[in-house]
Amino acid sequence: MGTLLTVENLGVVLDNQVIVEDVSFDVEENETLAVIGPNGAGKTTLFRAILGLIPYTGKVNWKKGVKIGYVPQKLYIDRDLPLTVREFFDLRGVGVTSRELSHFLSVVGFEGNEILGKRVGVLSGGEMQRVLIAWALCNHPNVLLFDEPTSGVDVSAEVSIYSLLNKLHNDEKFSIILISHELQIVDRYATKVICLNKNKVCYGAPREVLINKNLSELFGGDISLYHHH
Template identity: 50%
Template sequence: MEKENILEVKNLTVVLDGETLLKDITFSVVEGEALSIIGPNGAGKTLLFRALLGFIPYKGEITWRDGVKIGYVPQKFLVERSTPITVREFFLLHSKHFWAPEKSFVGHLSHELSLVGLSKEILGKPMGEISGGQLQRVLVSWALIDHPDVLLFDEPTAGIDVGGEETIYTIMHKIQDEWGTTILQISHDLNMVYRYTPKVLCINKKMICNGAPQDVLSPKELSKIYGGSAFYHHIDS
């Protein structure tokens, strides 16, 4: 049976302080699909996420499927090394579980932690002492607590080494496979876009292209997205 759209966006335009930052963006996302959003810095990618989450005013239409639950993993979540709370205490800040018995809550977390490749031992570590890759996986686990239908990842591998990038993308793919979660991710890594997402939305304040990466990421389109003589050569593995 053909899956329905979980998200439809029509003629989305964002104007802030008199400046048009996004203009006439139209696309749809099928339930269980993975979509990458690419574009240069300042293209409006994070702004698009903010509009999808209802954080900023916009013109046009954004229609989520009725009853959809959305999880969000931010691009940056700075933690000072002196931050006194542990990973366990960070999770207990989740509003839904703040008053839950700790043993029950930790048991609830077991699957989310294992899904992102973390053991329960990390719960006792101070937030300021875990690595960037571990922090990113903790944030993914946090976003998974309520079993969302959709996960929005804003540059999920920013500031992580190459090995960590591969791990995060593998985790995203695993979440999609095991839970049927719809994935929307902002990315600068075209190689990972080719490998992990069947559709790509290309924007630079307006929509440049939308479709399968191998069909729409031609040198001509990449030049429209990034300017100049942008070129990317993909070799099928």
């Protein structure tokens, strides 16, 4: 197993404010890394930095030739945006064959191709998330970056998105880096956790990291994770 991503001493300063400071971690192949932390902790900024979308200091080294699939946080799309799901896939530029598209749609749980004719603005939060996952899968990624997969999604869809992610992870053999609020989910699916609050508060396997001392340092107050043993 090789290392897909190495991050060393990453720092991001935006508008003279330190958003992320001195963060180091790495991601191995076939691993699920969860990034947790309070609002404003710099989680999304960390993502944007490792994707190379914003300037940063320190080192971000991707394995050569790695393909990244990115699933953004909830998109705000006008209800009346004249864009069908099929056209949304076409926006990728490089042609996605109909067969491939059908395959990815079935992977994320859409039966048939009816969804392709719908407008993206009328999709439910859960449907949109699954479309975005399929969109990212079109890149045949080695690693999937997932920003708050379930914000704006109702609870039943939330559960199915995580089980979908887990299934994908097992079937398609790629690494996942995800930002999440749901500690239970992180505990269940992640192989490694990084707690972020500008700088790295804790880092390691969920069982070692998600302990009350770390969590209350991270989120403040009494937060604990109930372990189902």
